[in-house]
Amino acid sequence: MQKIMKIGSKEFAIGERTYLMGILNVTPDSFSDGGTHNKLEDALRHTERMIEEGVDIIDVGGESTRPNYIQISDEEEIERVVPIIEAIRKHWDIPISIDTYKSKVAKAACQAGADLVNDIWGLKYDPDMAAVVKEMNVAVCLMHNRKQIDYNNFLDDFQADMREIIQIAKDAGIADDKMMVDPGIGFAKTHEMNLALMKHMEIMNQFGYPVLLGTSRKSMIGNVLNVPVDQRLEGTIATSVIGVMKGCHFIRVHDVKENLKAVQVTEAILKCSLNL
Numbered sequence: 001m002q003k004i005m006k007i008g009s010k011e012f013a014i015g016e017r018t019y020l021m022g023i024l025n026v027t028p029d030s031f032s033d034g035g036t037h038n039k040l041e042d043a044l045r046h047t048e049r050m051i052e053e054g055v056d057i058i059d060v061g062g063e064s065t066r067p068n069y070i071q072i073s074d075e076e077e078i079e080r081v082v083p084i085i086e087a088i089r090k091h092w093d094i095p096i097s098i099d100t101y102k103s104k105v106a107k108a109a110c111q112a113g114a115d116l117v118n119d120i121w122g123l124k125y126d127p128d129m130a131a132v133v134k135e136m137n138v139a140v141c142l143m144h145n146r147k148q149i150d151y152n153n154f155l156d157d158f159q160a161d162m163r164e165i166i167q168i169a170k171d172a173g174i175a176d177d178k179m180m181v182d183p184g185i186g187f188a189k190t191h192e193m194n195l196a197l198m199k200h201m202e203i204m205n206q207f208g209y210p211v212l213l214g215t216s217r218k219s220m221i222g223n224v225l226n227v228p229v230d231q232r233l234e235g236t237i238a239t240s241v242i243g244v245m246k247g248c249h250f251i252r253v254h255d256v257k258e259n260l261k262a263v264q265v266t267e268a269i270l271k272c273s274l275n276l
Contacts, residue, residue, distance in 0.1 A: 008115030089113030
């Protein structure tokens with residue numbers, strides 16, 4: 001796959017290298033960093049740090065989507081994210097993603113300066129989301145999710161779900177070069193399903209869109225290592241390396257510097273042209 005995906009003012013050469021999306025949760029209750037960056041000055045400080053460490057996209061989230069999360073109103077989510085997005089846009093020319101599944105939040109965020117809608121429900125939760133993405137002329141990340149873990153054959157059903165999500169976007173008139181896809185590690189999947197999907201991540205390449213992988217500090221890693229969220233960096237790096245080897249184009253992480261170094265070494269090895 002070799003094409004250009006434009007997100008905001010930046011062009012991403014898909015297939016040339018792997019890009020990093022840095023997580024900026026402006027929530028009091030996110031599973032690993034809730035309450036850390038929900039004040040404006042803290043959010044800007046963390047954004048600056050991620051930019052200095054080499055991040056390519058800032059992903060702003062105003063509602064936790066951890067297991068058993070408490071849903072908040074559109075208005076509260078907008079109040080959390082819009083001032084942050086406006087401030088980032090004022091200070092830096094970096095693509096901004098809004099992590100939401102609500103069309104009103106997505107529209108307000110895009111009006112404030114967001115360039116990409118990162119929807120954990122792949123346009124299936126809010127019937128107006130696809131139209132908002134089209135109207136605002138922004139990029140979109142389509143993530144796999146389900147209300148229940150009720151698969152007949154997991155990998156077959158997963159691929160059928162992804163095709164359905166992509167078709168929703170296409171039916172809304174969203175351009176192919178505005179779309180990326182996300183396998184949804186940790187969402188509506190058992191531990192074994194998450195591991196299987198990581199093992200077979202190359203199946204994402206069949207859809208013809210850039211692939212975003214988000215595993216940072218997730219329970220899959222915690223379950224393997226039997227460690228809490230603040231001790232999952234090494235496990236996250238392992239999944240990032242596998243993601244690069246399986247053809248993922250974007251990696252969504254909390255820890256930019258450490259994951260970027262691992263990605264760069266992995267890419268150097270994969271691109272080596274010396275034949276032995």
